[in-house]
Amino acid sequence: xxxxxxxxxxxxxxxxxxxxxxxxxxxxxxxxxxxxxxxxxxxxxxxxxxxxxxxxxxxxxxxxxxxxxxxxxxxxxxxxxxxxxxxxxxxxxxxxxxxxxxxxxxxxxxxxxxxxxxxxxxxxxx
Numbered sequence: 001x002x003x004x005x006x007x008x009x010x011x012x013x014x015x016x017x018x019x020x021x022x023x024x025x026x027x028x029x030x031x032x033x034x035x036x037x038x039x040x041x042x043x044x045x046x047x048x049x050x051x052x053x054x055x056x057x058x059x060x061x062x063x064x065x066x067x068x069x070x071x072x073x074x075x076x077x078x079x080x081x082x083x084x085x086x087x088x089x090x091x092x093x094x095x096x097x098x099x100x101x102x103x104x105x106x107x108x109x110x111x112x113x114x115x116x117x118x119x120x121x122x123x124x125x126x
Contacts, residue, residue, distance in 0.1 A: 002026035002115045004098050009120030012088055020083040020120060022098030027115065029074045029081060035101050038072065038083045039110055040094035041119075047097070049108040050083070061106045066092075088124045095119040 008020040020038075027034060037052035051062040051072050060072040071084040081098060099113035107113060 004117035006098050006117040006120040009122045011123045014126050017086045022081040024079050030076050036081050037099045039097045042094040047110045052106050090124045090126045093124050
C-alpha cells in the first residue's frame with residue numbers, strides 16, 4: 001500500500017522560508033520510472049502543479065511562478081522528498097500536496113498522479 005505523508009506547513013510572514021517534507025512508504029524515491037511532484041490548492045481554486053522530479057539525479061521542473069524561489073530535493077536513504085520555499089508571498093497560500101505517478105515524463109496535471117498525501121497547509125501573511 002502506497003502512503004505519502006506531508007509535513008512542515010504553517011503560518012509565516014511574507015518573505016519567510018519554509019520547508020515541506022514528504023515521507024513515502026510503498027514506493028521508493030530511487031525507482032527509475034516514478035515521477036514525484038508537488039501541487040498546491042488555494043481555497044476555491046483548482047489543484048495546481050508546483051514542481052516535480054523524475055528519475056534519480058534528474059533536475060527538477062517547476063512552474064514559472066515558483067522558479068528561483070522553490071527547490072525540490074530528495075533524501076534517498078530516508079525515502080523522503082522536500083520542497084524548500086523561499087521568499088514566500090501571500091499568493092503562495094494553499095494546501096500543499098506531494099504526489100507520485102508511474103511514468104517517465106514530468107506530469108503537470110493532477111489527474112496524471114495516482115498517489116497523494118493528505119496535504120499540509122501553508123499560510124503566508126502580508
